Amino acid sequence: MLGGGTLVAVNVYASATEGSSDQQTGQTAQVLSAPTVYCPDVGSRLTTVPDAARADVDDELARLDQQIAAAYQQLKEQAAAIQQDPGAADGTILAPLKEKRSESLQRIADAIGRAGERPQGLDDLAACTLRSSDQGGGQSASPQDSGAPSQSASASASAGAGTGSGGQGGNGPVAADYADITTVQPDAATPAERSGGSTGTFSSSCGVNENGLFNSDNVIVAPGVSNGAHHFHDYIGNQSNNAFASDDDLAKADTSCADRGDKSTYYWPVLRLQNGKQERDADKPGGGTEGNAGQIVTAKQVTLTFEGNPTSKVTEMPRLLRIITGDAKSFVNGPANANASWSCTGFEDRQLKDKYPLCPKGSDVVRTFRFQSCWDGRNIDSANHRTHVAFEAADGSCPAGFEAIPQLVQRIVYAVDAPSLADGGRTVPLFAVDSFPEQLHKPVTDHGDFINVFDEDLMRKMVDCINSGRTCGAGAGEQPPSQSAEPDPSESATPQDPPSDTASPVTEPSDTGAPAETGNAEPSEPATEPSEPATEPSEPAAEPTATENGSGSTGLPHVYTSASPKKSSGTGGVISKPTDRPETQAPADAQSPAGAAPAGQETPPGTAPQTEPQAVQGDLAETGAHLWPAVFGGLLLAAGFVLLWRTRWRSS
Structure with missing residues (x-):
């Protein structure tokens, strides 16, 4: 028993x-x-930069990328705390990031201004959000x-x-x-x-x-x-x-x-x-x-x-x-x-x-x-x-x-x-x-x-x-x-x-x-x-x-x-909207998500990929296939009760 x-x-x-x-x-x-950390992309907004300012601007654009990478690392390290209090990221990550970006954006504006027309509106690109x-x-x-x-x-x-x-x-x-x-x-x-x-x-x-x-x-x-x-x-x-x-x-x-x-x-x-x-x-x-x-x-x-x-x-x-x-x-x-x-x-x-x-x-x-x-x-x-x-x-x-x-x-x-x-x-x-x-x-x-x-x-x-x-x-x-x-379907596995x-x-x-x-x-x-x-x-x-x-x-x-x-x-410092770029061209429509068949078609059985892993969870309904030792233990337990009952009956 x-x-x-x-x-x-x-x-x-x-x-x-x-x-x-x-x-x-x-x-x-x-x-x-x-x-993830979302920050407006500054480089794509600068349509022209004076040649004399390019080196300084390139350095600051690279520094902006470093700042985002550092903020993302902080986000990972503070994940547990942010899960408990989502607002905590504002003070510990986003506010310092905005301050650093503002300084870099100021230096970009100064560099362009020294060589040409000072760009307007860069400060609006300083704030970042979590998404x-x-x-x-x-x-x-x-x-x-x-x-x-x-x-x-x-x-x-x-x-x-x-x-x-x-x-x-x-x-x-x-x-x-x-x-x-x-x-x-x-x-x-x-x-x-x-x-x-x-x-x-x-x-x-x-x-x-x-x-x-x-x-x-x-x-x-x-x-x-x-x-x-x-x-x-x-x-x-x-x-x-x-x-x-x-x-x-x-x-x-x-x-x-x-x-x-x-x-x-x-x-x-x-x-x-x-x-x-x-x-x-x-x-x-x-x-x-x-x-x-x-x-x-x-x-x-x-x-x-x-x-x-x-x-x-x-x-x-x-x-x-x-x-x-x-x-x-x-x-x-x-x-x-x-x-x-x-x-x-x-x-x-x-x-x-x-x-x-x-x-x-x-x-x-x-x-x-x-x-x-x-x-x-x-x-x-x-x-x-x-x-x-x-x-x-x-x-x-x-x-x-x-x-x-x-x-x-x-x-x-x-x-x-x-x-x-x-x-x-x-x-x-x-x-x-x-x-x-x-x-x-x-x-x-x-x-x-x-x-x-x-x-x-x-x-x-x-x-x-x-x-x-x-x-x-x-x-x-x-x-x-x-x-x-x-490929020949008969020779190709899904x-x-x-x-x-x-x-x-x-x-x-x-x-x-x-x-x-x-x-x-x-x-x-x-x-x-x-x-x-x-x-x-x-x-x-x-x-x-x-x-x-x-x-x-x-x-x-x-x-x-x-x-x-x-x-x-380059000549001058102008900030443009993303849609102002002459080469802008949206890609083709996004395809069906993983596992979804095209419109009007049925997904072939057994071929559609899962969009989520089928991990084993912690309830008994999902783990019943692994309970055979418990079944064997239950039989031993029942046999013990039967043996105990028979022993007590004979002794009486």
Whole structure:
């Protein structure tokens, strides 16, 4: 009786509390991952800045990003207290942040005022607020301004990797950030080219960053500032990519491109598996200390294609033209400048803007950037890095005063498995791009950067090739085949099928910068090898000591240590509304949330991904399957009563 009773009590208690630790962890993670710091983006409001003020303005813009990152770290550290008293954040986080931002904004206004007309209205951008992860979208609550998914904060915060729902870094991604690509409706057909258009393509082959060139700088947005991006970038092409690279450094640099005439720099946020791996940036700014954690994934294939214009011939890009596509802060800014899209091989007629794709077995994740293809004819950069270029209209025409240039299309393929959302990525890890801490690794924040360092002769050849309707370039043989055909359903499992015992390994860079080759599942569409191998740099990159400045240091090696940052031209200091930018173009309508079938269709049984993890909770109805020891204990207890009764009956 004692043994059976003890067994019953212990098993019931253990089963009932089995999910309580996970549940408590989920509640804590919800506090960590749901709220984020929203501050108006100052850089995008400055349409022009005098050349003499650019260095000071760039430094202050980088300092504003540091202030937000520090405030977000405070938010995580004080999560428990803020959960008890939400108003506590006003005094401990938001008020000090507003004071620091006001000082930086004052210095920006002073710098511009010394060189030109002092901007008005900067003080209105000082105040910040806290927002839950189902909010976003700049300063307006209107649907067109919202860059956040429609799921509630509690639902979004309830799924993640590792120990909680906020992802390995405690700030995303969540299950609601993913969607089954098989439930997404195909995109509308692209309009046919008109007479007089340019139908050729030119491709460059620059590798997949096999040598592991990473840093958390951004020489376009924050020149001369270490860790100006607050997240890590992959670099291919130009090998002199860091915040301190001058125009001269870029022109003299080595390149990973097969055609030595292409020294352009191509970079984008790294993709990571949230699998607990400690990368070399695990305890560095831009990496683990800012919520960017896990294994960096080396792309399986990268194609760089320059396309024409459907209505006109294209003109040459000016040397050192800088283009940024997408918005790294679009989760809080709103999606007006969001421009990356996600899909799967075999399904590329279906593109996701605000979700990561869940690809069927045998299909790889595809990440695509289509850069702006209209140029103002004068400037290689602008104060907000946007107004000197623009997107073509729906009919292919450029805005008044702009001319068509070759459009860069970057297609990046990753051999990563669909994560196991049902257990929060424990079985198969979640994947996500690096982001600013407060952006919560949302896919809508994805972005790409490009600096044109083509030789002038090669640029002329590119334009002639495109305008004459030919296919040219060192990477022409790498272009993907038609993506309209889907994998055979009989041979492709859905993303929710149980994974194998081990997730597909990926190539990862070693500490020395050389990639360590590992096995991978045989892909359904093998990457085509480059027509000629990328030439290795003539000498290894130097590893200088970390450079200290007002922003701190990443503590990671840079290729070059010192150079004066490039300063763009500008005249005057004007603040514009986000809608005043000529290139502003809202992305396609958001696709169906994870697990939802397209309108008018039923979700195939067993294929729709769950939007929340099916974690075990603490009540007996959900843990009954684990109570068999208690049943056995109950039988022992009953047998003991019977034995006791029979013994007493015989003795009487």
